[in-house]
Amino acid sequence: MRDHGPVTSSTSGPRPPAPTAPAPRLIATDLDGTLLHDDKTVSPRTVAALAAAEEAGIEVFFVTGRPARWMDVVSDHLHGHGLAICGNGAAVVDLHGGPGNHRFVTIRELAVPDALDVVQVLRAAAPGTSFAVERTGGLHHEPTYPPLHLDQGECVAPAEKLLSADFEGGAVAEQPVLKLLAYHPELGPDAFLALARTAAGDLASITRSSPSALLEISGRAVSKASTLALCCAERGISPAEVVAFGDMPNDMEMLTWAGASYAMGNAHPDVLAAATGVTASNNEDGVARVIESILAAR
Structure with missing residues (x-):
């Protein structure tokens, strides 16, 4: 079991990364149960945190089990982060064209x-x-x-x-x-x-x-983690420079691979054991809380 940071609540914030850790260059976040509230919306606080991260030079990747055609839930909040990893790593998709006009950049098919x-x-x-x-x-x-x-x-x-x-x-x-x-x-x-x-x-x-x-x-060896690793390698980003968020078993490889990872307060028990830290629930803007702490530490 990995050593966790403190569990956060609606009144406490997540612990920022240790000063010796590399400055994050990429944020990888799941959507359902993680970035999205239960009503499938993105809160204004989260929108602001994502925009602030990119303004600070931190790339944002949506990493989800959803197919590309279901990505309209975040189409209004792309800013610079127009690339998403969909289908649990089966596809890298450029979402900039808007709903129905996405472009497959990489496909890792199931034979x-x-x-x-x-x-x-x-x-x-x-x-x-x-x-x-x-x-x-x-x-x-x-x-x-x-x-x-x-x-x-x-x-x-x-x-x-x-x-x-x-x-x-x-x-x-x-x-x-x-x-x-x-x-x-x-x-x-x-x-x-x-x-x-x-x-x-x-x-x-x-x-x-x-x-x-x-x-x-x-497909064999296809996961959120393995496709995220390929995308990061293309950008010269190491696992230690990635902060990842998730809540379900399909996130576990990604959370284990990333240098810093946070399970949501509402996460599956196995996910809580796989992450290096725990943040507030999706409905309490747990992802935004961590991003705010990272930016404050910078």
């Missing part, structure tokens, strides 16, 4: 043979599992997959058909697979994650960010 193997293994290990396929062009799902998302699937068919090369005349198959989603109606979220990692963890990266038993399955 179709691996996706098919995962479907086969999980059907056997957890009968009753239903699947959805997230491609660059949208979501496609099985008939039994529940309406968990903000948009409707474009195509409905068994996962094996959705992943076939000739589906929809091959037009859909031309779009890279960003991730596979697996839902179980009876298993607990953590139990389903543990089962899936045991059964299929050698085939893909498996994580979760939903309060339900919904797993997010990416």
Whole structure:
């Protein structure tokens, strides 16, 4: 277990980085349950903190499990930070064009043979599992997959058909697979994650960010952390110069990789153990509090 800074509350601020730590050059923040309030808004305090960070020369990256088409929640608050890591590391996206006009900069796809193997293994290990396929062009799902998302699937068919090369005349198959989603109606979220990692963890990266038993399955070695590491390497930024924020298991690799990391006060217990510090909850502007402390220390 990592040594944590103090838990903050609505009346206390986060501890700023130690004086010997490198000055942060990049802030990497999750969205849902972290930067966003529960009503999916960005508070004025957080908007101001992000703008102040960039004015101070600190780059901001949104790092989320959301697909690019769901990034309109932050489209009004981009300022200079127009790049986002979406789909748990499956894509780096330029959001500057606005909702519906985003541009994929990097795609780290889930290989179709691996996706098919995962479907086969999980059907056997957890009968009753239903699947959805997230491609660059949208979501496609099985008939039994529940309406968990903000948009409707474009195509409905068994996962094996959705992943076939000739589906929809091959037009859909031309779009890279960003991730596979697996839902179980009876298993607990953590139990389903543990089962899936045991059964299929050698085939893909498996994580979760939903309060339900919904797993997010990416290509081998694809995670928020590994894609963030690639983006930082391009900029000559070391892990020690990164401050990261998150609240769910899909954030854990990123929080462990970053030199300084904060779990939200509302975070999953495993995330609290992975971070170097804890800040206030998302509804209490925990990210903004840390940014303000960092800027004050400078």
